[in-house]
Amino acid sequence: MAVLARSAEVTRRYGDVVALDRVSLDIRAGELVGLLGPNGAGKSTLINLFVGLRRPTSGTVELFGGSPRDPLIRRHVGVTPQETGLPEVLRVAEIVDFVSAHFPDRVATPELLDRFGLGDLAKRQVGGLSGGQRRRLAVALAFAGRPKMVFLDEPTTGLDVEARRTLWDGVRSFHEEGGTVLLTSHYLEEIEALAQRVVVVGHGRVLADDTVQAVRDVVGVRRVSLVAGTLPELPGVLGVEHADGRTHLVTTDPDRLVVELVRSGTPFSGLEIRPTTLEEAFLAITSQETTSKETTSEETTSKESTHV
Amino acid sequence: MSSLILTHTRYQMLEQMRIPISWVASAFFPAASMLAFVVPFAAADPVAATRATGSMMMIGAISAALIGLSITVSQDREQPWNHYLRTLPAGPLPRFAGRIFTSMAIMAVAVIPVLVIAALFTEAAITWPRLLLGIGALLAGSVPFMLIGLFLGFTLPSKAAIAVSQLLFFPMCILGGLFLPPQIMPDFVQALSPYVPSRGAVELVWSATTGSAADPAGLVMLAVWTVAAGVAAVWAYRRDEGRRFA
Known part of the structure; x- marks a missing residue:
């Protein structure tokens, strides 16, 4: 299978803080990969490198065989913005139109809004949406350009159970049609429900990279x-x-x-x-790490600014 | 590519239009300067009044370009939405062009009260073709200031951008001869004047509105500044990775 996103020996520093330490990771076409790790572990930095927002300090990052910093390469990927930053004065349909205008093969705006349960809100200004509605809009934007691969950074944070299930169905059907997904989540339940492969990062390194089942077994918890x-x-x-x-x-x-x-x-x-559940396995893996190394406060701070 | 420029222009115009106070603010400063400096001192002589009106329009344009753009760009950079926009498949050009066209629209609106004041309270006289030519010259002359504004916005945090753009704004206007005609300025100011972009820009406006011969040194320097500021702005955009807290 073709490798769509690859990092090879990637290190990224912010000043003295090492956010990623020689990370090598391949994501192949059709995979649904869950990225797990505590705050400050390097998840956001890794995604920022894959979508071209940042450059590695050393090592190489490839997206669809090219550089993520090449706009033409980024036509194949969709990204979720943080819902807190959506432009307040614009209307829902205006934002979707604006984003999809960047892609040669786009989903019609009404169709996309319907798919994410936002059909009735097309004319509303973003400032008047609830947190959950903003989150759904943010996730919808990742799919506006019929991407081959999406990067979903905590797609269902702040959603109620029903909205979360609907979104999961959306992600699953995208995956079943051949789409590739890299997903981060605070909800381990979400990773268990969606992902086949789990990558656990902590302190800038890959601690485990395997199937959901194997990550549970590998720690033998x-x-x-x-x-x-x-x-x-x-x-x-x-x-x-x-x-x-x-x-x-x-x-x-x-x-x-x-x-x-x-x-x-x-x-x-x-x-x-x-x-154990994946959550327990995850806690076991990261707690073994924490005992050997303390999380630095700078790492947490840099996370704030690097969030996609 | 041109359709993306249109997309970004429309998006930024929509944002601006929904916050009407920003238009009022841009129109206020040149209109107030017009009433304070031109109406009492240069209203009687048609040519002097026309030139002074051109200078006030240029001051408003430089303020919108240099101060306005540097602040909005640096503030946007601190928003998570900006990170998202950078993941979309577009290079710097559509966003640059969108910002420049939106600033030009704001300038064109800010010019209206200045023109009304000039027509009502001064002897300034102009033909319609010269007026349109003058507005064209104003927009062309403001391009280097927009690019400098973009450069500052992409390199500085917003608080620093506010300070630095103001610090640059007043010397630019004074050295360029916008507040007072260059001929009555001290010698060292006259010697420096052709080398700041504001001089070339206002020469262009004066020439377009009154038919006076533009100072060639000023025009050459305007072109040099435009190219240099463009290179600096693109460089700043490419090295920018959003705000860093290292």
């Missing part, structure tokens, strides 16, 4: 759930959670944990061991 009173100190526990009278322990070594639990003589009942 399990969730041990039981009903018990006060538990003793147990080995390999990454996280503890109490819900509905049950205690949930996230661990890398459920066998040893259970052995130690039994040895301690603590009474318990209703023991369950399950594979």
Whole structure:
């Protein structure tokens, strides 16, 4: 399969802060890739490099075999703007017309608005839209030029459950028709629902790059759930959670944990061991990282300004 | 490419039109200067009044171009929407051209009160063809200031752009002979005058409106400034990656 977006040994610095550290990543035609990572991990910087907003300090970034800074290359991609920055005085249809005028093969404005449930709002000024409506408009803009690949940076943040499902269906049908997607999200549920491949970044590096299933397995994190009173100190526990009278322990070594639990003589009942969700796996991967390196405040600041 | 220029022009015109106060602000300064400097001092002599009217129009145009563009461009750069626009498949030209045409429209509107004041309160006299020629000269002469405005907007944060553009504006106007005719200025100002773009620009306007011979040195320098400012503006656009907090 053709590689649509590629970064090879890419490093990007902002002053002394290393936002990306020798990142190599290939995204092939037809893939739906989820990009995961805490704030300041380098997600936005990576997307900014792929869409031509920034240049790497070293290494190379390719988009459709060319440079992302070439406008002709960017005809093939769609990007979501941050909904907070949409021009307030313009009307919804005016913004869509303006954006789609940049693309040779465009979707008719009424059709695009209908697809994202904005048909009734075409004549409204953006300043009068709700947060959710702005978000949907922002996502719609990514699809205005019939792109081959879209970069969706947190497409459903701030949407209610129903609107989120509708948007997911939209992304899925784009993907089923052969479209390629790079998606970032705060909702791990979203990545699990949509993505086949997950790339976890932290501190500017790729920590894991595999299928959703494999990322869960690779960390081997399990969730041990039981009903018990006060538990003793147990080995390999990454996280503890109490819900509905049950205690949930996230661990890398459920066998040893259970052995130690039994040895301690603590009474318990209703023991369950399950594979983790992606969220738990993600927390496990990034918490291993955090212990070895502190997140710098500068990194968080640079994220503010680099957001697409 | 030309259709994208039209697209960007229309988009920026729409934004401007929905904020009518920005038009009032651009029209106010040249009209006020006209009442303060031209009506009391140069109203009696037709040629002097016509030249002074041309100078006031040029002051308004330079203000809209240099100060107006540098501030709006630098403020836009701090908006996330600007990052998004840079991901669209277009180079710098459509956005540059869109901004320049929109500024020209604002200038053309800002000229109206100046002309009304000139007609009512001074002896300034002009034929219709010379008036149109004069407005054409005004727009052409303001291009280097728009490009300098774009350059400042793309290189400076908005607070600095406000300060720097004002600092450049007044010396430009004084050295170019816009507030007072160059002939009555001190020698060193007269010596410097042909080398600032405002002199060539206003010479063009004077020549178009009164038929006087334009100073060739000023016109050559105007062309040099236009090219240099264009190169600087494109360079600034290309190196810009939005605001950085390193």
